[in-house]
Amino acid sequence: MSENVHPKATSVAELEIAAGEKLSAFAREYISHPGEGGQTYRDNCQAFKRYRLLPRNLRDVNIRDTSVTVLGAKLHFPVAIAPTAAHKFAHGDAELATAKGAAAMNTLMVLSSWSHHPLEQVAEAAPRGVHWFYMLFYRDRGRMKRLLERAERAGYAAIVLTVDSPIGPFSLRRKPVVFPEQIRLPNVWLDDVVPGPAGSLEHDWGLTRIVKNGATWEDVTWIKNNTRLPVVLKGILSAGDARIAVDLGVAGIYVSNHGGREQDGVPATIDVLPDIVRAVGGEAEVYLDGGVRTGTDVLKALALGARCVFIGRPALWGLALNGAEGVQQVLQVLKDELSLAMARAGCAKISDIEPSLVVHESYYLYRQLFNHSGKVNNKILKSKY
Numbered sequence: 001m002s003e004n005v006h007p008k009a010t011s012v013a014e015l016e017i018a019a020g021e022k023l024s025a026f027a028r029e030y031i032s033h034p035g036e037g038g039q040t041y042r043d044n045c046q047a048f049k050r051y052r053l054l055p056r057n058l059r060d061v062n063i064r065d066t067s068v069t070v071l072g073a074k075l076h077f078p079v080a081i082a083p084t085a086a087h088k089f090a091h092g093d094a095e096l097a098t099a100k101g102a103a104a105m106n107t108l109m110v111l112s113s114w115s116h117h118p119l120e121q122v123a124e125a126a127p128r129g130v131h132w133f134y135m136l137f138y139r140d141r142g143r144m145k146r147l148l149e150r151a152e153r154a155g156y157a158a159i160v161l162t163v164d165s166p167i168g169p170f171s172l173r174r175k176p177v178v179f180p181e182q183i184r185l186p187n188v189w190l191d192d193v194v195p196g197p198a199g200s201l202e203h204d205w206g207l208t209r210i211v212k213n214g215a216t217w218e219d220v221t222w223i224k225n226n227t228r229l230p231v232v233l234k235g236i237l238s239a240g241d242a243r244i245a246v247d248l249g250v251a252g253i254y255v256s257n258h259g260g261r262e263q264d265g266v267p268a269t270i271d272v273l274p275d276i277v278r279a280v281g282g283e284a285e286v287y288l289d290g291g292v293r294t295g296t297d298v299l300k301a302l303a304l305g306a307r308c309v310f311i312g313r314p315a316l317w318g319l320a321l322n323g324a325e326g327v328q329q330v331l332q333v334l335k336d337e338l339s340l341a342m343a344r345a346g347c348a349k350i351s352d353i354e355p356s357l358v359v360h361e362s363y364y365l366y367r368q369l370f371n372h373s374g375k376v377n378n379k380i381l382k383s384k385y
């Protein structure tokens with residue numbers, strides 16, 4: 001890594017502050033905004049702190065292996081890059097730099113359809129990287145078929161369908177937005193005439209003509225039947241939806257609430273994870289994003305059943321700070337923190353991370369209130385509550 005890498009930042013929290021100083025007001029608002037009311041965004045982060053770690057000691061943890069396989073691809077550690085739109089707002093090299101940063105750390109990146117660079121260029125920029133493509137639902141299935149074929153030809157390893165945004169943001173905008181950067185969307189507009197600059201109302205109306213709002217399970221089935229690639233559903237929060245997806249043969253259940261940017265007031269992802277893992281019953285891989293900021297967050301998510309976690313905003317903070325190397329720095333911080341947390345928890349490899357490693361804080365409240373036979377401890381109840 002070059003000396004340009006932010007020298008002082010040794011945690012994601014510090015990288016966020018440093019990125020905030022570098023980003024334009026527009027980009028800071030766009031990237032770091034906590035969503036409508038901010039409740040879900042805050043809860044995503046705070047919920048991790050409500051789980052306590054219960055380490056096992058006296059195990060040989062001198063040599064640790066953080067590697068995992070995700071849909072058959074080997075990653076050096078279980079932290080990957082979530083799909084986020086418009087990396088150009090964070091850095092001139094946009095998604096090309098993010099892909100290089102992820103590949104340098106031997107992890108995977110999900111490319112958003114809302115990217116400035118064509119999906120082929122992003123794959124070529126980091127040929128050793130593992131790439132997944134987040135595709136939108138379109139009204140015209142021919143358009144979807146062409147995109148699926150392009151992703152297959154370019155070497156993408158999975159198709160991600162985001163299912164928690166039934167109404168695209170462009171359908172809701174009533175005022176144009178003037179972007180500080182010219183944004184191209186070559187994975188949305190194929191050989192179409194682009195109706196005005198991104199952010200203009202003409203452009204938004206054009207999008208509402210091609211993008212399908214309110215997609216259903218029938219669209220998922222069609223996509224599954226029209227690609228050779230495994231399909232991952234992102235934005236699952238209920239055990240019921242997870243079960244339907246598994247029964248349809250979906251390969252990955254990606255627990256997410258869009259980082260609080262869609263419906264505010266939905267639960268923190270770490271809180272819904274155990275129920276989803278139980279419903280999936282090992283028939284698909286389960287992933288999680290939302291509020292992952294430290295190595296212990298990663299450890300807790302893995303203990304509760306996630307195979308891999310994804311980061312959204314933190315990758316963009318790294319990108320804003322220093323392009324590909326900044327992305328690499330954020331990932332390196334999380335990898336190092338995870339490795340240390342594993343050592344302290346008595347885990348030499350990922351498969352040593354077990355559910356018994358994590359206890360929700362409510363357990364200790366319960367233990368205080370009820371004695372071992374399950375009877376209320378009146379003394380504590382009267383003195384404390």
Ligand SMILES: Cc1cc2nc3c(=O)[nH]c(=O)nc-3n(C[C@H](O)[C@H](O)[C@H](O)COP(=O)(O)O)c2cc1C
Nearest residue numbers: 031082083084085112162258259290291311312313
């Ligand atoms: C600026 C920004 C743009 C995003 N764009 C997309 C997108 O195009 N598609 C998508 O499925 N999710 C999108 N997301 C949501 C992320 O994939 C991810 O779910 C969320 O950022 C995870 O939370 P975190 O930022 O706390 O890590 C976006 C998030 C941010 C912050």
